[in-house]
Amino acid sequence: MTTNPSANATFDTSLARPDKMGTEARDDGVNFALFSNAAEKVELCLYDESGQNETARVALPDMEGGVWHGFVPGLKIGQRYGYRVHGPYDPENGDRFNPNKLLLDPYARALMGKLVWDDSLFGYQVGEDDLTFDDRDSAQFMPKGVVTGDDYQWDRNDALRTRWDKTVIYEAHVKGLTMKHPGVVQADRGTFAALSSDPVIEHLTKLGVTAIELLPIHAFANDNYLIEKGLSNYWGYNTLSFFAPHQGYLKSWDIREVKEAIDRFHAAGIEVILDVVYNHTCEGNEMGPTLSFRGIDNATYYMTGDDKRHVYDTTGTGNTLNVQHPMVLRMVMDSLRYWVEVMHVDGFRFDLASTLAREADGFDRSGNFFATIRQDPVLSAVKLIAEPWDIGHGGYQVGGFVWPFREWNDKSRDDIRAFWRRDDSMIAPMSERLSGSPVQFNHDNRPATSSVNFVAAHDGFTLWDTTAYNDKHNDANGEDGRDGHDNNISDNLGTEGPTDDPAILEARKRRVKAMLATVALSQGVPMILAGDEFGQTQQGNNNAYCQDNDLTWLDWDNADQTLIASATAALALRQKLDEFIDTSFGNAELSDGKAIRWLHAEGREMSEDDWHDGGLRIFAKRVVMSGGADVLLILNAGDTAEFALPEGDWAQQLDTSANDPAAHLTVSGTIEAPWQSVLVLTQGGPA
Template structure:
């Protein structure tokens, strides 16, 4: 034992490194390890003699090291059996990150010497300390003077997906703020976000993450961040000096501006990837418990080389502890869960009663946050839209595909379009869930931007260095006669109109809308529909030096978002209608809906069955009968005239796309468009 350090018994709670009155307490789960060692590093990054943990209880190793202070750099080494067939990969030569470390001294970069196992299946002989970040003892407290959390009415909630670097990299702000947490809350950033009338910022991943081996070999970077190595440490590349402090300042700034903030989290896999890649944390401590496996093989339900075993108490505790940290200490208001079906699996199959889901919903803190699920993974029965417990909102790709097809002009879409418009009640059933459980979206980070959705027929992903094989092959897109950028004014006008039709439909649909950050800027990724590795101008949003066409498109789209968000907040019926046949609302007075054809007459069975129909309208009347709303969707380009649905010609136009106008008690559609009126 290194006599330079005195050790006391310490405590098995809390996990991680905790500063005490006399030093630092360390507690780490490594249930199958024969011995766990604490490795301390001096200011020159020299490793001192390892200190063996002296206590183990319920799989947790713990001790208190007297005299240590905040800022101490450390790592872990685990001794145990090396039996890959049993998922035991203990290798003392591998330095390991504390899973509960709040800060790392460097960004993790893949190196072949991080592996615990050679290609031949033997124990890897090289010490990895030189290429593994050191954990740092850090006490992070919740600030007592934080701005209050925004109180968002569920019916007014609208998610805006924001990448910290992509949003702020080119903002007209001080250069040191560009691409950073603090850049997001610059005056220019906040002013833009507030102008949209949205309520909720959905931050793309901010856990410390690593670029995958294959990308590193291609000299590309992981840009999106869906490859975490820590569930607690903040990604350092978005910080100027101190990532923890600056992330908290960003959250405070967004709170002060009135926003709710949710964080996109990846609890389904880690950057350690396949068995023969990195052993830098979980794999070296408790591989058989942290990762799903069967018959000596990983169960790769994520497509990322491994998947976290969220049926195991060790992983459940880690994830819930992480979530509470990000809420209580870092200040976020909720989470969007990547590949959420993995979180709801038991041994193999998905169930809404899975222990992790139930643990989240029974937690008095976590259950009150905004929880959004991506309801699929690539494992067996991996598609579970509408099947999560009531406390979760769910991303609805059925909505995305139907709306894209309707506006592309596909035949026979009106009945399904109406279903999606009303909250996808075939998936989110009446009497069980509100339509608000459906997170409606047309574009997300993984796919075309809205500008590219109307500009490209085919993906253009050559910059990803995979010979254009990656990304979705079918995007339900259209280019209006030219692939990519064009100077043709007619095509430009059609593309802008289509973007407005998309955005208007999204914000007039029952449910919770999701807007991809940059769509309001008419941002193009040059046809790349999988820009996860494009840390450059392809993915960064552009703010200045715009051509006339782009400037006009931006103003028009932003005005559409702002106007329709204001309507949703003023008239909740536009987001959540309470109908007589829905048991969920039996305690309230009922709203009314009527579906109308192009003669403003009630839709007949024959009308619904007409595959050539490209028109649908509806009236919504709140229970108090204070007003009624007429909403029209027309996806063809042949001129069409529709009589008003009321004898009262005093209709107020609340929103209309460019080709629509009212004269002589008639709505005239020069071509496809959306109309909202109140009478």
């Protein structure tokens, strides 16, 4: 990358264009464009390579349709810049313009410099109410945008497009996954270079992962109140920029590092899905800082109620992005397309997606945001996953979205935990989850792969901790244990926390292996939380959003290889049993009878009384394939029990309780189903 130490800030109006937002390096210069419908003047501020010394400050000369724009000849890729926006400071009418505050371009593709908390970052006088006005300059405490180009030569230009029924998602944190990996170069740990290193990719490939879903990598801010407590916004759900990657995950500010990582994943056959937070930003409510959107055009970029002084909050984070406004919606769509077309990501998981579907009358799954994505030829073709809830009225919408969106299925999470915890009356709910949750998703021509099944995610207990703790232990978060969920559907199996008791440890391992196998072999799309495949613990902390330390960094040195072997065997079997995973919720009728049969341990089909037997802990799903092959999936959450097999010889493909879970045996008549185990047998299918 080159920089321009002595910026020429003379505009060439003949080359200026308002149609492409942000910056565009072309014609031996750079075009700048920023949308602010209510601004009276927009100043472009140029900085030297250090990002600390301003070299020019000039007003953008042209505006049309609220887009302020100008072309500066002579500027190069690598130029640092920011904006100052002039207009009324009238908080009671939603306007919070303050030209004393340097503002980040919402379209900045790269950032240089850190956000350093200082009272000058606030548009009002800290300690007073938000109607006051602060005239201190914030530039030295702000990161600067960097002009980027697109000259990266990709090794692979075509998308992977892994079929949903073949997809296995691995939810991970760039830093947490790599900080303690012994095979990763020390200097690279915590960065994209480490994320895409050979040892990490080899692990994911052997496990059977086809897509890595990354917690937010968009540039985000660490809340000052967390820093003051010695904590940080570790997860990253506090977006500062929707285009620029987070600097903490780069060895420099150069976004080439992200492209190189994505290229390496693609070469290994692994898709990259981004967890994106378009529902709110890090500027918070009216008492938050003025970093970008608030100072550019607060009343446009954020939702407000009748009282325009206060922003409308359905996210629990202080503000809600106003995607109902066409230019804000355009910004989000431009961001999504940028990450697909320029950065080559394969899909997105939308945080608090219900917020994005809110129209004037509340949640509307056919609303503007999702309709825009569905008709877009670029975005509709990638993987789209909704977190189908927010904290607003009517925000819980599991099953409420439309194709091609998939959804996180917390009902599957809760029922799988409860079944293996040996709760009463869980056989019928488990049959629903094994079938892809048809009650939630079998409508409007949606496939069974609409359900993303998981038993643990970043938010909550790790899978191991569901077997090691009855209660959350969040004291390290500094909120006196008030934060985090109370309903964890967990069971410590006899001792709260760590133990040397071999019986308890064996019970925990069996339950973890059984739950992972259940996720792997259910209809829908399996998702595994990074570290769950080897017994990662967070010591009972179920809200580790602020813990950037050993508590959340994966402990590779103590990885349990028996757990990895079991998870690997279950995922391999999922891919091996070609027709076992379908898109029809198992409802297809075959010419020689039902495709699905539910069996009691006595070998007969489940009766109505069986489904309502609260104490029943063992049952099986038998799948008759179109080619004549049978698959028998036995789940035993109870004690060791005999299971009467259908006629003929059966090949055992999986036993999660065994030291060698994939060892093949031939059995007939009856089989002993070990306690807390999943068994898979086949007949006439793959050996």
